Amino acid sequence: MTDFIAAEDRAILVANHLESFDALWGIELEAVDEPNTERGGFSSVYRLDLGESAFYLKRQSNHLTRSLFHPFGEPTFAREFRNIQRYAALGIPALQAAFFAERKLPGEYRAVLLTRALDGWSDLDSFLPAWRECSESQRSAILQACGKLARQLHGAGQLHGCFYPKHIFLRETASGFDAQLIDLEKTRPLLFGRRDRIKDLEPLLRRACVWSEVEVNILLMAYLGGEANLDSWSAHLVARRCNKDAR
Structure with a gap:
C-alpha cells in the first residue's frame, strides 16, 4: 500500500518535518496508555499536538491480523485505515486519517496510523x-x-x-x-x-x-x-x- 497523507494535513506535517514514516516512527512522545501486546508484537497510542492541530499517533510492530486475503498477517492498522477510507466514501461519520504507512523489515512488520484528535467531542x-x-x-x-x-x-x-x-x-x-x-x-x-x-x-x-x-x-x-x-x-x-x- 502506498503511503497516505491527507491533503488537509500535508502542510502542517511538512512544516513540522513529520510527513514521512521514519519521522513519525522516530518522534519521541509519551504514550497515552499501556502498549497492547496481545498479538505478540506491540501497539501504542500517543497524542501529537502541532500548534492548533492535534492528532493521535498509533505505532505498531508485529501486531498482525490474518484473513483469507492476508493469510500471513498484516498490521491491524492497515485494516482500520481501509475501513476509515470506506466510511468516508460511504458518508458514515467517523474518525479521519491524516497519515498511514507500513514497512516490512527483516523479522518485523511496522505500521503507523495518524488520525485527527476529536477535541470538542x-x-x-x-x-x-x-x-x-x-x-x-x-x-x-x-x-x-x-x-x-x-x-x-x-x-x-x-x-x-x-x-x-x-x-x-x-x-x-x-x-x-x-x-x-x-x-x-x-x-x-x-x-x-x-x-x-x-x-x-x-x-x-x-x-x-x-x-x-x-x-x-x-x-x-x-x-x-x-x-x-x-x-x-x-x-x-x-x-x-x-x-x-x-x-
Missing part, C-alpha cells in the same frame, strides 16, 4: 455515569443521535463490530448532538440483514444499562425511521441479550 461512555443529571432534552437528543448514527452505518451496508458507548463520540450543537464512530478495525459488510443489525445494536444497549425502556425506544425509533415494528425489534434485542447472559 466526548464518548458516550462519559455521559452514562451521570445520565440522570442530564436534562431530558439532552438525553433525548443523545439517544436520537446514536440511533441515527446506527441507521447511517447499517444503511450503508456496514456492521461496526464494536458498537459500544466508548466508540461513539458526541458533540453538542445548537440543534442537538452530532455523533461519529471510532475503532473501525472489526468493521465488515452487513451480510445477514436484521440478524447482523441486532448483533451490532445489542452490545450498545447492554452496556448502556442506565437507559430506561422508554429511552431505548427513543433510540430505536430514530434508528428505524419509517419502520413501525418497534415491538418486534425490542423482542429480538431482548432475546439476544438473554442468550448472551446465559452463556
Whole structure:
C-alpha cells in the first residue's frame, strides 16, 4: 500500500518535518496508555499536538491480523485505515486519517496510523455515569443521535463490530448532538440483514444499562425511521441479550 497523507494535513506535517514514516516512527512522545501486546508484537497510542492541530499517533510492530486475503498477517492498522477510507466514501461519520504507512523489515512488520484528535467531542461512555443529571432534552437528543448514527452505518451496508458507548463520540450543537464512530478495525459488510443489525445494536444497549425502556425506544425509533415494528425489534434485542447472559 502506498503511503497516505491527507491533503488537509500535508502542510502542517511538512512544516513540522513529520510527513514521512521514519519521522513519525522516530518522534519521541509519551504514550497515552499501556502498549497492547496481545498479538505478540506491540501497539501504542500517543497524542501529537502541532500548534492548533492535534492528532493521535498509533505505532505498531508485529501486531498482525490474518484473513483469507492476508493469510500471513498484516498490521491491524492497515485494516482500520481501509475501513476509515470506506466510511468516508460511504458518508458514515467517523474518525479521519491524516497519515498511514507500513514497512516490512527483516523479522518485523511496522505500521503507523495518524488520525485527527476529536477535541470538542466526548464518548458516550462519559455521559452514562451521570445520565440522570442530564436534562431530558439532552438525553433525548443523545439517544436520537446514536440511533441515527446506527441507521447511517447499517444503511450503508456496514456492521461496526464494536458498537459500544466508548466508540461513539458526541458533540453538542445548537440543534442537538452530532455523533461519529471510532475503532473501525472489526468493521465488515452487513451480510445477514436484521440478524447482523441486532448483533451490532445489542452490545450498545447492554452496556448502556442506565437507559430506561422508554429511552431505548427513543433510540430505536430514530434508528428505524419509517419502520413501525418497534415491538418486534425490542423482542429480538431482548432475546439476544438473554442468550448472551446465559452463556
